[in-house]
Amino acid sequence: MEFGIYHEVQKDDALCAAHCLNSLLQGQYFSAGELTEIAETLDELERQTMAQNGIDSVDFLKFMAQDSKNVDLSGNFSVQVLIKALEAFNISLIPLFHPSEKNSRENPHLQNAFIANYMSHWFTIRKFGGSIWFNLNSLFKEPEYVSSTFLSLLLSQLQQEGYTIFVVKGILPESKADQFLEGLTELPNYKKYQKPKQKPKIEKMKKKDSIEINPILKETIEKSKREMINKEEFDEQQQMELAIQLSLLEINKEEKKEK
Numbered sequence: 001m002e003f004g005i006y007h008e009v010q011k012d013d014a015l016c017a018a019h020c021l022n023s024l025l026q027g028q029y030f031s032a033g034e035l036t037e038i039a040e041t042l043d044e045l046e047r048q049t050m051a052q053n054g055i056d057s058v059d060f061l062k063f064m065a066q067d068s069k070n071v072d073l074s075g076n077f078s079v080q081v082l083i084k085a086l087e088a089f090n091i092s093l094i095p096l097f098h099p100s101e102k103n104s105r106e107n108p109h110l111q112n113a114f115i116a117n118y119m120s121h122w123f124t125i126r127k128f129g130g131s132i133w134f135n136l137n138s139l140f141k142e143p144e145y146v147s148s149t150f151l152s153l154l155l156s157q158l159q160q161e162g163y164t165i166f167v168v169k170g171i172l173p174e175s176k177a178d179q180f181l182e183g184l185t186e187l188p189n190y191k192k193y194q195k196p197k198q199k200p201k202i203e204k205m206k207k208k209d210s211i212e213i214n215p216i217l218k219e220t221i222e223k224s225k226r227e228m229i230n231k232e233e234f235d236e237q238q239q240m241e242l243a244i245q246l247s248l249l250e251i252n253k254e255e256k257k258e259k
Helices: 016-025 032-051 058-065 079-087 099-106 148-160 176-181 215-229 236-258
Strands: 092-095 113-118 121-128 132-135 144-146 164-169
Touching: 016 032, 016 079, 016 113, 016 121, 032 079, 079 092, 092 099, 113 148, 121 148, 121 176, 132 148, 144 148, 148 164
Parallel strands: none
Antiparallel strands: 092 164, 113 121, 113 164, 121 132, 132 144
């Protein structure tokens, strides 16, 4: 691969979450099987949480009758799976719209990477060598160079198209591409990102693929939101967790509008 960039191309599978993580970390770190194991662990934790209100309760029986919200038969994974997978690298994801990420919105080039999600599709936009950005969308045959000037435009365009953007927080593993592109600030003779006439075609998720939040968790999130609004300050971990859950609720609302 040019510049030593590791890039996975999506074929007939729906494993873009694995492609996204591997592109972010620049190597074959996660397989579909490993992400499925994480999803199953999360499913069990959710089951235990729901069971606290009684295994005969309506909510628990409804929860058990539904398919997994963390993985489906096509290989689509939830944001919770990606977050859990990245914990092993001390890397976290925070929604770009979160109040704590004002600097990320105003100066995205100062960040290390972003992850974009629309419906069931995930992909990484990553910085190499300290300054050089590439769009590592697995729908592309090769990485797409994005100049620092156009990075903000790309992120804005994706949000307009319905993508949720997450800021990647933490130190990424050093890659061959980082070493190759170290010290460069631009690639003047390389084909740059240009706003496309239309976004890449993404297969619309089936009903069962939609991200849903169980009623108890939803009620807890809304209650926490109301309580935190009345406070002047709350710690960063609470901010991150609340923002991620609220982003999932917004994604779910948008998907229901489209159906």
